[in-house]
Amino acid sequence: MLSRAPRAIRLAARARTAAVASIPVPDASSDARRGRFVAAAAVSTAAAAAFAAANVAAAEEAPAGTDVTTPEFAKRPNVLFVLGGPGAGKGTQCERLVKECGFVHLSAGDLLRAERKSGSAHGDLIAKYILDGRIVPVEITVSLLAKAMAESGRTRFLIDGFPRNENNFEGWKAVMGDSVDVEGVLFYDVDDETRLDRLLERGKTSGRTDDNADTIQKRFRVFKEETMPVVSHYDKLGRVFRIDGAPEVDQVFKATLRAVAPVVKKEAVAAAQAMLDAADSLDWEAYAALCEPDMTAVEDETHGATVCGLEFHKFYFDEGKRAAEAAKAAGKPLPARRSAMLSPTVSLQTPNVAVVSYTRAVQSLAGTANFAETRVFMAHDGVWRCAHLHRSRAGEMPAASVAPAGSSDALHTPAPISKDALDKIYEAALRPAAE
Numbered sequence: 001m002l003s004r005a006p007r008a009i010r011l012a013a014r015a016r017t018a019a020v021a022s023i024p025v026p027d028a029s030s031d032a033r034r035g036r037f038v039a040a041a042a043v044s045t046a047a048a049a050a051f052a053a054a055n056v057a058a059a060e061e062a063p064a065g066t067d068v069t070t071p072e073f074a075k076r077p078n079v080l081f082v083l084g085g086p087g088a089g090k091g092t093q094c095e096r097l098v099k100e101c102g103f104v105h106l107s108a109g110d111l112l113r114a115e116r117k118s119g120s121a122h123g124d125l126i127a128k129y130i131l132d133g134r135i136v137p138v139e140i141t142v143s144l145l146a147k148a149m150a151e152s153g154r155t156r157f158l159i160d161g162f163p164r165n166e167n168n169f170e171g172w173k174a175v176m177g178d179s180v181d182v183e184g185v186l187f188y189d190v191d192d193e194t195r196l197d198r199l200l201e202r203g204k205t206s207g208r209t210d211d212n213a214d215t216i217q218k219r220f221r222v223f224k225e226e227t228m229p230v231v232s233h234y235d236k237l238g239r240v241f242r243i244d245g246a247p248e249v250d251q252v253f254k255a256t257l258r259a260v261a262p263v264v265k266k267e268a269v270a271a272a273q274a275m276l277d278a279a280d281s282l283d284w285e286a287y288a289a290l291c292e293p294d295m296t297a298v299e300d301e302t303h304g305a306t307v308c309g310l311e312f313h314k315f316y317f318d319e320g321k322r323a324a325e326a327a328k329a330a331g332k333p334l335p336a337r338r339s340a341m342l343s344p345t346v347s348l349q350t351p352n353v354a355v356v357s358y359t360r361a362v363q364s365l366a367g368t369a370n371f372a373e374t375r376v377f378m379a380h381d382g383v384w385r386c387a388h389l390h391r392s393r394a395g396e397m398p399a400a401s402v403a404p405a406g407s408s409d410a411l412h413t414p415a416p417i418s419k420d421a422l423d424k425i426y427e428a429a430l431r432p433a434a435e
């Protein structure tokens with residue numbers, strides 16, 4: 001479940017990185033090949049095999065049954081690409097997002113500079129490309145990103161300064177496939193003149209070989225000609241969060257927080273849905289991983305009292321499991337339950353506190369019961385946990401008079417919620433009226 005995700009990502013990325021590392025990297029003179037997706041095709045074949053191997057390995061390590069109701073989205077890391085011309089303030093804003101929202105910041109440029117310094121076999125090549133303001137072969141960059149993502153053990157990333165061109169974009173897709181959710185692009189818009197001033201100023205102390213007037217002009221040209229088409233691609237998909245990066249840093253950060261709010265809200269809804277799935281499948285381990293240890297709760301079962309801690313809730317999981325085992329032993333139909341989240345709204349109190357309210361419709365053969373639920377979530381290092389739950393019964397409908405024959409067994413394993421259904425949930429959850 002959620003707590004296991006980083007391990008699965010680690011396994012997948014380890015295999016991917018190994019596959020990418022084995023791809024020969026052309027030397028700096030073979031520029032004619034760049035931009036024609038040759039590298040991407042090479043990455044693709046190796047990565048496909050690596051992916052299959054990593055996914056099998058991850059599945060083999062999974063405790064039996066824990067994956068039954070984990071929606072796909074809950075297992076995948078979220079990625080926001082951060083783009084903008086050189087000197088637009090990407091790194092500055094990412095640093096603030098790390099501090100205030102628990103994102104992991106991976107600057108492709110920083111990773112390349114570190115790789116160069118590490119004495120890697122690609123060191124000279126990287127140094128030459130950076131000095132020329134050109135884009136380093138995608139095999140190197142993607143493998144560094146995949147490795148860093150895996151090593152972080154986390155699931156919420158800002159990938160800064162990447163993808164820099166179409167070839168980068170194809171290389172990323174070939175290696176990452178559907179294993180991550182790219183939420184979109186944070187795009188910092190700042191005119192050339194301002195950025196040039198900033199970079200020349202930064203160049204006085206940065207020690208960067210490319211913070212000089214000559215290389216800066218080359219970088220500006222590469223940005224316009226190669227990176228802007230990637231931004232346009234995401235623009236057409238409605239996935240560019242455009243931010244005016246010209247005002248002072250604090251003001252830009254306010255706009256940045258507004259831009260990331262939909263992504264943050266989506267995560268909170270996903271955490272709530274994962275809790276419902278865990279409850280339906282009586283998966284205590286998964287449920288507990290989504291709770292603060294001192295979670296408070298008011299629900300019909302507490303008769304108006306506020307309970308604190310997890311023991312109260314664990315009782316129902318333990319008893320539910322016992323009832324299921326007893327039913328199985330007696331050859332009776334297994335009890336089954338499935339929850340759907342209806343009309344969710346999310347209110348972000350801070351970037352790390354979200355109030356998720358919805359109607360929970362619980363289906364079982366005994367009938368359908370609706371509950372009004374509110375869950376308050378807190379994020380630590382980008383991981384959401386429930387700090388408070390309020391549930392009230394909101395309506396009930398008795399069982400349909402005729403249940404389809406044999407349906408009880410089929411229902412025992414609740415079907416994972418579909419991507420389409422989730423998209424609808426998110427659409428509803430992210431309506432501005434929720435604020």
Ligand SMILES: Nc1ncnc2c1ncn2[C@@H]1O[C@H](COP(=O)(O)OP(=O)(O)OP(=O)(O)O)[C@@H](O)[C@H]1O
Nearest residue numbers: 086087088089090091092198202245247248249252
């Ligand atoms: N809003 C701002 N107003 C004024 N200066 C800024 C602002 N944002 C960043 N800076 C300064 O501009 C310089 C470039 O910022 P930063 O390194 O964040 O840009 P970047 O987009 O990451 O650049 P690059 O792509 O070249 O790495 C830094 O010296 C930074 O302190």
Ligand SMILES: O=c1ccn([C@@H]2O[C@H](COP(=O)(O)O)[C@@H](O)[C@H]2O)c(=O)[nH]1
Nearest residue numbers: 108109129130133134135136141161162
């Ligand atoms: O994906 C990438 C990112 C960076 N590069 C090279 O590094 C420099 C500096 O990048 P910054 O984002 O400004 O730190 C860039 O001009 C490229 O030469 C890259 O090739 N691919």
